[in-house]
Amino acid sequence: MVPPQETVRKQARSPPHRLRSARRRLPSGIVDTHPPFQEWRGAVADGLLRTAPSVTLRIAVVGPLDQAAAKALFLRGYSRDVTLLATRLNRDNLKPGLAEAGVHLVKASDLSLRRVGHKLEAIYEGRTVEFDVIYPAMGAEVRSQLALSLGAAHTEQDYLEVDDHQRTSVAGLYTPDLPIAVVSSTE
Template sequence: MTGAPPLECLIVGGGPAGLMAAIYLARFRRRVCVVDTGASRAALIPRSRNVPGFVHGLSGTELIERMSAQLDELAVTRVDAEVTDLQRHDRGFLASWNGGAHAAATVVLACGIVDTHPPFDEWRAAVADGLLRYCPICDAFEATGRRIGVIGPLARAAGKALFLRGYSRDVTLLATEPDDDRAATSRLAEAGVEVVRAPDLRLQRRGDGIEAVFADGRTAQFDMIYPAMGAEVRSQLAMALGAEHTVEGYLKVDDHQRTSIRGLYGIGDVVTDLHQISVSFGHAAIAACTIHNSVPARLA
């Protein structure tokens, strides 16, 4: 991008949120660039049935490919790289990747999150086969009536287990850490969710399902497992600039997706634990419209 005019917007992250923001901004005829490492969490989705218009659902990879094709039609610059540094600049921001520095008036962070995976050597293949699932809001409907395990610290996993109890009578919480939250334990018991203490649990595939192996050698069989072990929020670039954030690392934004740093926006999973494609689309549209109205007008 040497010699090119400064970007009006740099988008960090090429998942559904980042690509949607780029589509909007490109259609506003703004100079925009998407920088992405190709590790979108959405690419792991075997089939999403919450995207409007796709009756039988579509995979995360297909969604990204379709949106990428739209960007190709709009001639949007995309770079396969990691933004390693982001600094304030007199014209906005200076971002570093591939050994170079690039100026941008505004920056949209659509970096997402990285899930903490359970002890399971074959986790990636299990996700692809629908055995290991991370989003009950997305796919609990397809888990109706199945044998479901939820793994994680009791305090973190209780809510997910109770939600899933609305879809199946057979829900077990595999608690990796002890917890004396009597209220949560009582709610689980009242709902008929079995709680099993499992600090040294490991998972393995068994037939068409997943087998939980406990430290004492006991095993339990499940049709599917939902981890509830937390995630790393990829908000480090914003936090280094002093952006306000939650204890977990989610960026705090206003109703226009603006962070506490002027010109810096956050969209999608990096700002909310409601990890939904439709939510990220909404964030992207709001941020893109706000950015378009915040930079100098472009005349035909």
């Protein structure tokens, strides 16, 4: 027996090349922008550079202040030692909240990263500091072009607007994956 997804692939390659469905699910997502670090792929594979939380001892978040602050605050719930290495200090109003939460804010506009054994070193402003894990918050490339071409409502950054059932503004079009932004309640 051919698995259902294989049947769909075969049908899609055979004439008439059209699939009909009352509802459609669009794969979408984001691609995280990596920090300035040549060995980033190996560090991700070894769990040193992460995009999802992990309970560790010493955490750093790398990115412009406006993009990295929320991630640093979130990760503060996983560790007592969270440092935000701000590659750009572009939102002064975020600084008090970070300090109140116990997140160390460091200006690191000239940041570079280096792998040392099972740790990562952040080199900035003439200092070298070692971290157990580093989370990039450098921004992302939003991949929602297909949904946008169908007329889906979106933010200025092209994140799709959905309701609490992941429905877009296009009838029958759902996006269970990222990138989503606005979630409005529907009954």
